[in-house]
Amino acid sequence: MEVLLEITQAELADFIEISxxxxxxxxxxxxxxxxxxxxxxxxxxxxxxTFAAFKYFLANQKLTDNELLNEITVNTTEMxxxxxxxxxxxxxxxDIMETYPRINIxxxxxxxxxxxxxxxxxLKEHGLLKRSVQYCTDINSEVLAQAKKGIYELREMKEYSTxxxxxxxxxxxxxxxxxxxxxxxxxxxxxxSMVYTKHSLVNGSSFNQMHMIMCRNVxxxxxxxxxxxxxxxxxxxxxxxxxxxxxxxxxxVFSTVFNELETxxxxxxxxxxxx
Amino acid sequence: MVDLKYxxxxxxxxxxxxxxxxxxGAINVLENFLLNIEQGLKVAIVVLLHxxxxxxxxxxxxxxxxxxxxxxxxxxxxxxxxxxxYIIPAGYHCIMEKNRTLSLDLSEKVMFSRPSxxxxxxxxxxxxxxxxxxxxxxxxxxxxANGAKWVAKRNGKLIVQTPKEAFAKTMPSSVLEAVxxxxxxxxxxxxxxxxxxxx
Numbered sequence: 001m002e003v004l005l006e007i008t009q010a011e012l013a014d015f016i017e018i019s020x021x022x023x024x025x026x027x028x029x030x031x032x033x034x035x036x037x038x039x040x041x042x043x044x045x046x047x048x049x050t051f052a053a054f055k056y057f058l059a060n061q062k063l064t065d066n067e068l069l070n071e072i073t074v075n076t077t078e079m080x081x082x083x084x085x086x087x088x089x090x091x092x093x094x095d096i097m098e099t100y101p102r103i104n105i106x107x108x109x110x111x112x113x114x115x116x117x118x119x120x121x122x123l124k125e126h127g128l129l130k131r132s133v134q135y136c137t138d139i140n141s142e143v144l145a146q147a148k149k150g151i152y153e154l155r156e157m158k159e160y161s162t163x164x165x166x167x168x169x170x171x172x173x174x175x176x177x178x179x180x181x182x183x184x185x186x187x188x189x190x191x192x193s194m195v196y197t198k199h200s201l202v203n204g205s206s207f208n209q210m211h212m213i214m215c216r217n218v219x220x221x222x223x224x225x226x227x228x229x230x231x232x233x234x235x236x237x238x239x240x241x242x243x244x245x246x247x248x249x250x251x252x253v254f255s256t257v258f259n260e261l262e263t264x265x266x267x268x269x270x271x272x273x274x275x
Numbered sequence: 276m277v278d279l280k281y282x283x284x285x286x287x288x289x290x291x292x293x294x295x296x297x298x299x300g301a302i303n304v305l306e307n308f309l310l311n312i313e314q315g316l317k318v319a320i321v322v323l324l325h326x327x328x329x330x331x332x333x334x335x336x337x338x339x340x341x342x343x344x345x346x347x348x349x350x351x352x353x354x355x356x357x358x359x360x361y362i363i364p365a366g367y368h369c370i371m372e373k374n375r376t377l378s379l380d381l382s383e384k385v386m387f388s389r390p391s392x393x394x395x396x397x398x399x400x401x402x403x404x405x406x407x408x409x410x411x412x413x414x415x416x417x418x419x420a421n422g423a424k425w426v427a428k429r430n431g432k433l434i435v436q437t438p439k440e441a442f443a444k445t446m447p448s449s450v451l452e453a454v455x456x457x458x459x460x461x462x463x464x465x466x467x468x469x470x471x472x473x474x
Contacts, residue, residue, distance in 0.1 A: 004424060009373075033370045033398055034380050041382075076381040220351045220379050249364055249379050250351045 005040050011051045015039055018058050019072075023065045027072065029202045029226030038072045045071070066142055074221060075143050077111040079118045079160040081216070082248045085268045086122060086167035092264075093243060094126045097211065103132040106210045106237065108201055108230075109218035110136040113147025113194075118167070119214070120190040125170050129193055135208065137199035144196045150186035154179050201230050206237040213238060217247035224254065231257045235273060244271040290357050290375065291318040291406050293470055294399050296392035296422075298325040298414030300442025304463055308410075309342050309360065311467035316344050317474045318408070320360045321369070321377075323395050325388050325414065328366035335362050351379045363390045370398035386418035392446075396422025400429040407431035408473050410466060414446025420453035433457040434469055 007015075012035065019025045027035060039054075046062075048054035057063075063071075080086055097103050103123075107116045116136045123129040138144050157173065164173040177184040199207075201218065213234050219227050234244055235257055244252070244261065246269040252258055264270040297304060301324055309320075326334070338346040338360065346360045347353070355361065355375050363369040367379040368390050385391035392411070396419060400407050409426045411419050413436060426433055435451060438444035440462050451457060459469045 004428065031372065031378055033372045033378055033402070034382075036401075037370065037380070037394070037398065038382070074380065074382045076383070217381050220381070224352070247351075249349070249367060254352055 005043055005049070007036065007039060007043075007051050012036055012039065014051075014055065015058075018055065019068060022058065022061065023063070023068050025065060025069055025072075026200075026202055029222055029229070030072075031221055031223055034074075034221050035072070038074075042071045066140070069140050070142060073140060075111040075140065076217075077114045078156070078163075079114040080163035080167045080169075081115070082268070083163045083166035085245065085248065085270070086118060088265060088268055088270060089119075089245075090122050090126065090168045093212075093270075094123070094128060097128060098126070100211060101131065103128060103212070104135070104208055104210045104239075105132060106135045106137070106208070106213045108137055108199075108213060108215040108234070110138050110144075110147060110196075111140075112143050112152075113150065113196075114152070115214060115216065116147070116194055117150065117186055117190055118164075120193055121164070121169065121173075121176055122167065123193070124190065129190075132193045134194045135210075136194050136196050137204075139198065139200045139202075141198050144198060147194075148191075148196050150188075150191055151183050152186070154182050154184050157184060201233070202226065204233070206233060208237065209239040210237050210242055211239055212243040212245070214245045215247075216245065217250065219246060219250045227254075228256050231255050235260055238273045240273060240275050242273050244273070245269065246271070289406060290355065291408060291474065292355065292399065292403055293318055293320045293408045293410060294323065294395060295320060295410045295412070296323045296396070296414075296419050296446075297412040298388070298416065298418065298443070298446055300413035300415075303442075304412045304436065304466070306338075306341070307463055308467050309338065311471075312342060312344055312360075314343050316358045319355045319357050321349070321355075321395075321399075322360065322362045323369065323390050323392055324363075325390070325418070326365040328364075332362065332364060338362070349377050349379065351377075353377050363395070365390070368394045370394065371402045373402060375402070386416055388416070388418045391422075392419035393422040397425045400426045400431045403431065405430040405432075408434065408470055410434045410436075410470060411447055411450050412436040412463075412466070413441035413443050415443035416445055417449035419446055420449040423450045423454050423457070427454045427456070432459075432470075432473055434459045434461065434466065436460075436466060437462045 016027045043054045116134050161173040261271040335348045349361050435447045438448040461469050
């Protein structure tokens with residue numbers, strides 16, 4: 001029978017301190033339970049049976065900063081996740097965006113870049129891609145490097161194609177990539193509108209006026225206080241009447257800045273800055 | 276705005292939580308189980324089923340029509356309350372925070388599943404200890420066996436569907452193999468009454 005690993009709250013606090021001091025990675029704004037699970041997973045991966053052994057392992061700098069970040073943060077993402085959201089954007093929001101001379105979009109926590117690409121495809125079909133700039137940021141520079149490459153696994157494409165059609169896509173998703181060696185490479189044209197930068201939502205600041213911010217499934221890893229701080233940052237970065245899109249199971253209702261937002265579609269978690 | 280004082284008061288009340296885990300062939304068992312519920316349910320019930328993901332949650336709609344207590348989909352940060360049934364959305368792990376709110380998590384699948392019973396059983400038992408009543412029914416893989424070890428270790432209650440009554444017996448029988456002693460092994464029709472003893 002395998003060992004049942006366990007860590008206490010105090011040990012978790014210890015981990016946060018060690019990673020901050022030795023690796024310069026700040027996990028203090030991360031939701032406790034999720035962090036506890038990730039630390040346990042990493043301990044198991046590195047074959048540390050006790051927290052003391054794990055601490056020794058960390059203290060001797062057996063990981064690089066990026067490895068630590070990679071193992072603890074979650075980078076799961078996919079193209080056209082929740083097609084209804086994209087369909088709504090295409091049908092209701094793009095017409096408003098069309099009146100703008102230039103469109104700034106921020107993908108906060110873009111991970112490996114599937115979501116910016118999904119949006120780029122729909123923008124292209126609406127004739128808006130050329131005047132859009134999509135700022136794709138993440139705290140993890142490794143996933144950004146992957147996003148820049150635009151190479152994904154072919155076996156995922158079947159599901160993505162279905163979701164692309166359900167998002168109101170007008171062509172075939174295969175028009176946008178070349179498949180080879182079990183992978184796909186997304187067309188270069190789509191990436192022209194993207195700017196990739198490393199940016200931390202925990203201690204980063206606002207860098208431009210955005211017409212739309214997509215930050216889906218990032219809040220689920222943050223504490224309530226941190227969520228409020230990030231929402232404040234988003235409100236400061238949004239232009240008047242700019243859109244904010246959160247993950248399908250997240251909500252801004254609980255936040256302290258909720259009164260500054262207007263709900264466009266509560267079920268799809270699409271909000272708009274009041275002014 | 277949410278009344279924070281109200282939430283704080285709620286947090287202090289001890290609450291028992293039933294975590295119902297199943298996979299292939301579990302939907303009928305779930306319905307059978309939930310139809311026994313009467314108004315004034317004294318516990319919270321969280322339902323974890325392996326399902327195909329999609330935005331529309333038909334299960335929530337369906338159960339809301341059938342059952343006399345409120346059925347809600349789990350959203351991130353939702354405060355768990357007694358008398359309500361929560362359905363974990365497909366495609367997310369569900370974990371419990373210290374203050375009894377539920378969090379969702381998109382980390383990699385465990386036992387090829389998201390939501391995974393192993394993840395939820397471990398996290399719920401960590402925060403609820405003996406207040407957790409775990410029910411494991413029909414399913415075609417061993418997800419839940421590892422989680423059940425944690426429930427047993429932290430003195431939660433374990434109720435398992437009799438494997439030979441299950442549509443797919445792997446899930447209940449792997450729990451029986453993994454854990455030295457479960458609290459009850461009962462046929463489908465007795466699951467609710469057995470759990471209700473602890474309410």
